[in-house]
Amino acid sequence: NAGVTQTPKFRVLKTGQSMTLLCAQDMNHEYMYWYRQDPGMGLRLIHYSVGEGTTAKGEVPDGYNVSRLKKQNFLLGLESAAPSQTSVYFCASTTGTSGFETQYFGPGTRLLVL
Amino acid sequence: SQQGEEDPQALSIQEGENATMNCSYKTSINNLQWYRQNSGRGLVHLILIRSNEREKHSGRLRVTLDTSKKSSSLLITASRAADTASYFCATAYGNKLVFGAGTILRVKS
Numbered sequence: 001n002a003g004v005t006q007t008p009k010f011r012v013l014k015t016g017q018s019m020t021l022l023c024a025q026d027m028n029h030e031y032m033y034w035y036r037q038d039p040g041m042g043l044r045l046i047h048y049s050v051g052e053g054t055t056a057k058g059e060v061p062d063g064y065n066v067s068r069l070k071k072q073n074f075l076l077g078l079e080s081a082a083p084s085q086t087s088v089y090f091c092a093s094t095t096g097t098s099g100f101e102t103q104y105f106g107p108g109t110r111l112l113v114l
Numbered sequence: 115s116q117q118g119e120e121d122p123q124a125l126s127i128q129e130g131e132n133a134t135m136n137c138s139y140k141t142s143i144n145n146l147q148w149y150r151q152n153s154g155r156g157l158v159h160l161i162l163i164r165s166n167e168r169e170k171h172s173g174r175l176r177v178t179l180d181t182s183k184k185s186s187s188l189l190i191t192a193s194r195a196a197d198t199a200s201y202f203c204a205t206a207y208g209n210k211l212v213f214g215a216g217t218i219l220r221v222k223s
Contacts, residue, residue: 033210042213043157050209090156100211101162102147102159103204105158108156
């Protein structure tokens with residue numbers, strides 16, 4: 001099992017450009033999450049999904065969109081990147097019926113917006 | 115806003131010593147979890163303690179939970195240089211985990 005993988009590992013964007021971050025998991029997990037991590041801060045939840053075809057807003061959803069067309073994939077989109085979106089982005093997934101359980105994290109995507 | 119707050123923000127100890135990190139939170143929880151993050155890597159789950167549990171052990175890790183004080187502690191015994199990392203507590207409520215800002219642990223050899 002590869003676990004949770006993220007693509008790409010690193011990306012540089014110019015202000016106003018768009019991009020999509022891909023998260024894939026091969027553990028048949030229902031719940032998937034996108035977080036951002038900034039220096040000196042913990043992880044902040046951007047969006048999450050409780051199953052295929054569902055999405056919900058987290059703590060900091062503005063400027064991001066997500067889609068969960070397939071159970072194993074969770075896409076995070078930036079339509080018009082801003083310097084404030086420079087961050088490290090982590091995807092996670094978890095099994096179970098409540099979302100309370102252990103989360104498995106990907107290795108992260110470092111995004112720099114100039 | 116962050117639910118959990120870790121204390122201290124940073125901790126530096128010698129190899130072989132014990133390291134204690136604390137986490138305080140604000141609302142009722144289903145469970146509390148601790149994660150480790152090595153530099154440049156994703157988070158790795160260490161231990162989960164449910165709201166009806168008071169203490170849990172896993173290898174060199176000991177976690178306590180005091181729901182009346184809304185606090186938890188993580189003890190790493192006989193620390194090793196490889197324990198150098200950031201440690202985060204995460205509280206579970208709703209369909210989500212809410213992470214604190216973390217404690218940076220440095221173990222000197």
